[in-house]
Amino acid sequence: MPRVLTEADVADFRERLCGAAERLFAEKGPDAVTMRQLAAELGVSPMTPYRYFRDKDDILAAVRTNGFNRFAEALETARAAAKGARAKGAAVGEAYVDFAFEHPHTYKLMFDLNQPHEAEYPELVEAGKRARTTMSAYVKDLVADGVLAGDPEQIGVMFWAAAHGAVVLELAGKLPAGAARDLHRAMNSAIARGLRPGA
Known part of the structure; x- marks a missing residue:
């Protein structure tokens, strides 16, 4: 009789x-990874992953969910620890770049992939x-303090696009380390x- 799982x-x-899926998806691309490969990576039977996830897309969604939450937590922590709007903005920017280079596989799966049926x-x-x-939360701080003027959501996307572009260029080897x-x-x-304001 099989052991009851807690x-x-x-x-x-x-x-x-x-964890295994994140690495394999990033190395080979999600389409090239099979459930059998994932099972072999963990040394379990090919059917075992199906006891925990419906299919590969379900695993990919779980990997990306975990990545987005870890990323958000890193940025939230950086913002909360800094004093003053300018310091918060700088801290969030540094946390963004730190996360991307400390977790490049996660970062690629989060932002360089459009998962069908999200x-x-x-x-x-x-x-x-x-x-x-x-x-955009730290941008709201900057706008509220009169450091920046404009729509915080739109400004947040501008900063995000700039950060993402720089990170991806380096991850792709187009910029030096x-x-x-x-x-x-x-x-x-x-x-x-x-x-x-007034610029």
Whole structure:
């Protein structure tokens, strides 16, 4: 008779499976990875992953959900720890770049992939919204303090696009190591100068 799995057993296996999937998805691309490969990576039978996830898309959604939540937590923590609107903005920007380079596989799966039928994964949708919120919350601080003028959501997307572009260029080998951080800071300064009240 098979052993009855506890909630802790289920959570542990799901976490191990998501860890293996994150690496394989990033290395080979999600379409090239099979459930059989994921099972082999963990040394379990080919049917075992199906006890925990419906299919590969379900695993991919779980990996991306976890990534968005970890990313959002890093940015939220950076904002909460800083004092003053300018310091909060700088801290969030640094946390963004740190996360991208400390977790490049996660970052690629989060932002460089458009998962079909995303609405079928409400936890993924919520995690994506949470991450998006972190990229405009600090801008609201800057606008409220009169440092910047404009729509915080739109400004947040500008800063996000600048950060993402610099990060992806370095991850793709188009910029030398460390250049993305310097470029990111320079672009943020340029955008901020153009958005100062009366500019």
